[in-house]
Amino acid sequence: MSLKTNIKNTIADYKRFRKDQRKFGNDKVRYYNFWALPNSDACWFTQFLKHKNTIPDGRKINFLSVVGNPKISYFIRSPKIFFTGENIDNADHPSYLFKKYHLKNHDLSLGFSFLDDEKYLRFPLWILYMIPANASFEDIKTLINSYNNPNHRLNKNRQNFCSNISRADNNGIRKTIIDLLNPIETVKCAGSFLKNTNDLQEKFGDDKIEYLKTFKFNICPENSNTNGYVTEKLFEAIISGSIPIYWGSDNKPDPKIINQDAVLFFDPENPQVLFDKVNLLWNDEKAYEEFCQIKPFTENAAEEIWNKLSDLETKTKALIK
Known part of the structure; x- marks a missing residue:
């Protein structure tokens, strides 16, 4: 592709996103390249x-994500945050096209990786699914304690075996796990x-939880x-009280x-371990009840999450100033 054509396409993308922004955005917070342009x-x-009272009058802040042309970030004014x-x-x-742009073209980048950069904050997607935007530290502690309560998992309505909710299986892991466990139920x-x-x-009514x-x-x-790549999937299982069967982030x-x-972790090199554990917990009520006594969140989980929110507040306020 020639330089002229590339510039032309980028400008076309810019005009399209500007039009969408005026339709969905507001005068203070704007979104570009998001998976779905939000209200x-x-x-x-x-x-x-x-x-957090972060945005003063007369200032704007822009958020950019990974659906679209990464070069659109050249045309967006600061302060701009990549997520x-x-x-x-x-x-x-x-x-992957966004990898070389997310630090270079933005004032702050939020993602999964463990990067050491003053312009970066590890802020995984699951936070948006689990933690209300206006949550206090006490709110987070209350949430964690509720999910750590064994009664959250031990309820009379939890009679079904195992579920999977997904649109695709690009690497074959989901089908492998499903095929592994289908002989149990x-x-x-x-x-x-x-x-x-x-x-x-x-x-x-499509209510996943x-x-x-x-x-x-x-x-x-x-x-x-x-x-480090941990999405909402694991946390939605915990929030619902189901026992997660997980693979990813090096199984840590x-x-x-x-x-x-x-x-419960799936190891492609030793799938029998998962099969035996699930088979035991499904068929042995006492073993299941004992497993449900294990708290899914660590003792310091609330503090760790609150620190993420505090860091985001500090960094966004610094951008505005």
């Missing part, structure tokens, strides 16, 4: 900035991938394995926050 007032980041919900370290994923697949039930849509509350296990691997997902003993 700014309803977006987690907008709510967080308002709650990714995808694994930009995975060379096989389209979002049929795994219910409520997403478009290997779909064999309509209950999520017809009985639960309420649906998962009826299952003892949830297959929730990542779509790629990179240290956020160890300062997640109690690794409360998660």
